[in-house]
Amino acid sequence: MxxxxxxxxxxxxxxxxxxxxxxxxxxxxxxxxxxxxxxxxxxxxxxxxxxxxxxxxxxxxxxxxxxxxxxxxxxxxxxxxxxxxxxxxxxxxxxxxxxxxxxxxxxxxxxxxxxxxxxxxxxxxxxxxxxxxxxxxxxxxxxxxxxxxxxxxxxxWLNIVAIYDLDMDGQVEISWIETPHIGGVLKVAKIEENELIVIDQISGYSNHDIGERNLCLSVVTKLGDNPMIFVPNQSRSKIVGFTFIDEKLKQASEKLVQVDFAQVLREQYEFEGLVVEKEDNCIF
Ligand SMILES: [Ca+2]
Ligand SMILES: [Ca+2]
Known part of the structure; x- marks a missing residue:
């Protein structure tokens, strides 16, 4: 399959x-x-x-x-x-x-x-x-x-959430969830030469189930000028959207949807705005 x-x-x-x-x-x-x-x-x-x-x-x-x-x-x-x-x-x-x-x-x-x-x-x-x-x-x-x-x-282990200019400052950020199986921490970093510099983080999220080959449990959208990243919460009962503005992750949206971790997230909810699909942002 x-x-x-x-x-x-x-x-x-x-x-x-x-x-x-x-x-x-x-x-x-x-x-x-x-x-x-x-x-x-x-x-x-x-x-x-x-x-x-x-x-x-x-x-x-x-x-x-x-x-x-x-x-x-x-x-x-x-x-x-x-x-x-x-x-x-x-x-x-x-x-x-x-x-x-x-x-x-x-x-x-x-x-x-x-x-x-x-x-x-x-x-x-x-x-x-x-x-x-x-x-x-x-x-x-x-x-x-x-x-x-x-x-x-x-x-x-950790799984990438997004690679994108999330705060529209002209520089690409990278976001991931560290330890998504045991209390995941959503992190955002600036990509400097030689080192990823973590700027902000917030715990309670997950984008992978043990044993799954589906790594695509995140979505990046643009609604107007504000990119948002969406990930499921740890208990999989909702999809939470975050902006990254002034170096802070801020919860900006919440969708009460039961998330199936075997399926690609963008196919589980009709996200408002443009869903960003630039090259390969997530893996499925
Ligand atoms: Ca940026
Ligand atoms: Ca390049």
Whole structure:
């Protein structure tokens, strides 16, 4: 079910690419890249591949490993390598044995707004739990652009909520929920070079269920000029909307909806305003 949904999505993307321009070239190159990926790499069980909207950038995880047995994402198999493809060129980054990517697929987003996509991933250190890393391609190498230190204990995880300019100051923020299974803390950080700087946080929220591959339990909307992030509360009885203004998270909306953690959040409520879907903000 999961795989068929994913490949349907990919097929729809290919069809859109083919229909949107005069030049049929992207379809051929996208299909060729996908073939090369499937022929040359051992994909993770989900076979998830991220692709930019222009069909020129791909990212996925490979080198399945059982060296970290947390098992909150549907199995106890995590990834040992990140592969990025840009303009047909493959780039690989292999983790040392004390790390895994505890994630489904990388998120693509131009966080520093230089016109090139970065790769936002959940990387876990086996004794310190999950952290966030933003990688960038520099001189044909995958290098760390910015990162968040791990939570500090094994078997502690986090899930991204949003990557977006939430306070409209021209700089992209990143938001996530730390430990969504055991009392989640919603956090927002500024993305500085080398480090994510947490600006505000508020506890009582969750965007993941243990064992689920659905990581897409958040929504970003714009109503007028004010972006809002929506996440379920810990007890899943409502969806709460927050603004991030003057460096403060502020509750601005509340929807009394029972949330199904196996389903994508944006399909569970008709959100007012424009639902932001810029590249890959959440994973499903
Ligand atoms: Ca960039
Ligand atoms: Ca901002």
């Amino acid at each position: 999961y795989k068929s949904s994913y490949w349907l999505l990919l097929l729809m993307s290919l069809t859109l690419l083919g229909c949107s321009g005069d030049d049929p070239e992207p379809i051929l190159s996208v299909q060729s890249i996908i073939s090369q990926i499937k022929n040359n790499y051992t994909l993770m069980p989900e076979e998830a591949i991220s692709m930019s909207r222009d069909g020129k950038v791909f990212a996925f995880y490979t080198e399945p490993t059982d060296r970290y047995a947390h098992g909150v994402l549907g199995d106890k198999i995590e990834a040992g390598q990140l592969v990025v493809v840009k303009d047909g060129i493959f780039h690989e980054l292999t983790l040392t044995d004390n790390y895994v990517f505890e994630d489904i697929r990388p998120r693509l987003y131009d966080v520093d707004q230089d016109g090139a996509l970065e790769f936002v991933v959940l990387r876990t250190e086996i004794s310190r739990g999950a952290g966030i890393v933003i990688y960038k391609l520099v001189d044909n190498q995958i290098v760390v652009y910015s990162e968040l230190a791990e939570i500090g204990r094994a078997n502690r």
